[in-house]
Amino acid sequence: MELLSFLADGILLSLQPLNLALIIIGVTVGLFIGAMPGLGAVNGVAILLPITFLVPPGSAIIFLSAIYYGAMYGGAISSVTLGIPGASTAVATTFDGRPLALKGRASLALVTAALSSFVGGTVATVLLTLFTPILATTALSFGPPEIFALMLLAFATFVGLGGDDIPKTIFSICLGLVLAAVGFDTISGEPRLVLFEIEGFMRGIGFIVLAIGVYGIGEMLWTMEQTRGEVTTTNPKMTAKGLISDSKEAARRGWRGTMIGSAIGFFVGILPAAGATPGSLMSYGVAKMLSKKPEEYGNGSVDGVSAPESANNSASTGAMLPMLTLGIPGSPTTAILLGGMVIWGLVPGPRLFIEETEFVWGLIGSFYISNIVAVVINLACIPLFVWMLRMPFTILAPLIFVLSIIGGYAASRSIHDLWLIVVFGIAAFVMRKFDYPLAPAVLAIVLGPIAEPTLRQSLLLSSGDPMIFFTRPIAGPITVIAIILILLPALKYLRRKRSVA
Template sequence: MEILGLLGDGMLIALQPVNLLLIVIGVTVGLFIGAMPGLGSVNGVAILLPITFLVPPTGAIIFLAAIYYGAMYGGAISSITLGIPGASTAVATTFDGRPLAMQGRASLALVTAAIASFIGGTVANIIFTGFAPLLAGVALSFGPPEIFALMLLAFATFVGLGSDDIPKTIFSICFGLVLGAIGFDQISGAPRLVLFDMTGFLQGIGFLVLAIGVYGLGEMIWTIEQTRGDVENTTPRMTAKGMAEDTAESLRRGWRGTTIGSLIGFFVGILPAAGATPASLMSYGVTKMISRRPQDFGRGSVDGVAAPEAANNSASTGSMLPMLTLGIPGSPTTAILLGGMVIWGLTPGPRLFVDQTEFVWGLIGSFYISNVAALVINLAFIPVFIWMLRMPFTILAPVIFVLSIIGGYAATRDMFDIWMILVFGIGAFVLRRMDYPLAPAVLAIVLGPIAEPTLRQSLLLSGGDPMIFLNRPIAAPITIIAVILILLPLVKLFRKKKPA
């Protein structure tokens, strides 16, 4: 009951006129920041951080958290309408969101993304409110072996993300891991795979650069090649009745993905150095793996939109937990928020809940208010997003190309990344023509840079003994489950090869 009383006081603080205005502005700004390719929550919060010095610390963190929430919602917009991920957290949304839009069901995809995001955020808020100190201890117990075991579990779902051709899927995973290894070795500091001594490779292959190239330019070239530019627009006009029908359909067909994404997203989000991107990708893979119709994924599955969207919003709340309770940022965006708190004279850690009660519970109360505001604002703007799809493809294709180039340049301001986007776009088109799955390669480049250093750190801790992954109480069950999931497709493959 004490927690409910503190939460009620926090909501009253969040509902104060100034703070409520900051929430509405922050969510709206975040929505469009998330929708713009190349920006995302990290850049949005960093750019707008200086503005917050004009308001009290509580209002400042509420405003920045609202931007974070809005950006998580907004990332799905360009993923669905244009096929360009607004941020790395929305890449998995592209897998099924864009096919739905191409089938004339963009409204269903957008409504599903909004509702799943709201449910994911709400579930995360409730868990955060009730179990913050306990979960902070769990997150702290995750060392390199546990994080590698979790990454191995994510890799185990990759085979399910590909086609039935397992060798091609494994090739796609390995190709992504090679791309993820380009640049400086995180442990020894030695340069690796620097092709032709080009200095641009020293900074590594940016995940957003790969995602924009594959799902922006690659998808555009594929559509042009398949349709010769004659794309029929079947997107209906939005009405209140149509939105109500889409809401009912998204709840009926997307409940499994929403549930999985909400839970996995939060628990991956609380892990330091994990964040919303791995959470959304893992949720997508797990949802497909246990689905009754896995063949629908990649072709316009509602569950395939709901799972990553619920996960990235749930993870965004989860990443706040280690920041507030331990002073350890759970994602790049919360690292910027942590810096802001230090500037405002606040010390994150266990004492924050005791010494700054009003600040902490005002922030937690704002999570609930921001979540509702983001849902309402997102649904209100869906007709505007649908209008974008009514443009002829002869206009839309150049828009996609320009946004892809601008988005890639805005992230790093390096022309080398622009050339990489062009190379990845053409390469993705060629691989798709050869029927190679692209999703496993994209996911491998995300988790590879996390899995490799944690594997090596684990082996350094154990003196090279791989049994460390089976001797630790948290890592062992995760590793065993991952190995079983990896072996299952191989068993199916051998069964198929047996003569009748």
């Protein structure tokens, strides 16, 4: 009962006129920040952080959290309408959201994204409210071996993303891992894979650069080549009756992916330094593995939209838990929020719930309100987003190219990265021509920077003994499951080759 009393007080606090206004403004701003390629929640929160010094600390973090929520919702907009991920967290949404849009079902994709985001965020907020102390302890027990085992499991779920051609899938994963290794070695500090000693490669290859190149430039080139320039854009019509119909269809066809994404996203989100991007990619892979019709994924599956969208919103809420209870940011955005809390004189950690009760529960209460505000604004704006698809391709193609260049430059402010976007776009086009899957490479460049240091740290802890991944109580079962999932497609592939022979 005491918990419910605290929660009620927090919700009432977030409904105060100033806080409610900040939530509405923050969610709206975040929605459009998330939709702009190259910006995303991290940049949005960082840019608007100085503004928050004009309001009390509690209201400030509510505002920044609302931007965070809005950006998670907004990432799906450009993924569906333009085929360019608004942020790294929305890359998996592109896999099926864009094909749905090309079939004239953009409204269904956007409604599915909005509703699954709402469910994912709400489920995560309820879990955060009920199990904060227990989950904080669980997250703290995850060391390098456990995190590497989890990354291995993510790779295992994605082996099937390349279809039945396992060798091409493995090649795609290895290519992504190579790209992820460019830059300075995280342990020795030595530069590696720096092509011709070009200074730009010293910083490594940013994920958003790869994503924009592959799904912006590459997709545009592929569409132009397949249609020889004679592209007929969809002319979707959006009505209130259609919105209700799409909502029912999204609930009926996307509930399985939503449940999977909500659970996996929150679990990955509470792990320090994991974040929403691995959670959304893992959820997509698991949803495809458990689907009765895996062949639909990549061709316009509703579950393929609901799984990553529910996961990235669930993970964004889960990432708040280690920040508040342990003082450890669960994602890049929460790292900025953590810095803001320190500036405001608030000390994250176990005693925060005791010494700053009003602040903590006001923030948790704002999550519920932000979720409701975000889904209402998102659904209300869907006709506007769908209208974008009525533009002729002769206008849309240059727009995609310009947004890709602007988004790439906004992310790093580097001309070197603009050249990389063009190169990756051409490379993605060539890979598609030869039927090489792109999704595993994207997964690898996301998870590579997390998997490599945790692997090396684990082996340093065990003096080089790989059994550390099997003997630890949490890492062991995860590693065994990952190995089984990796071997199953390989055995299926070998059996098929033998039957053909």
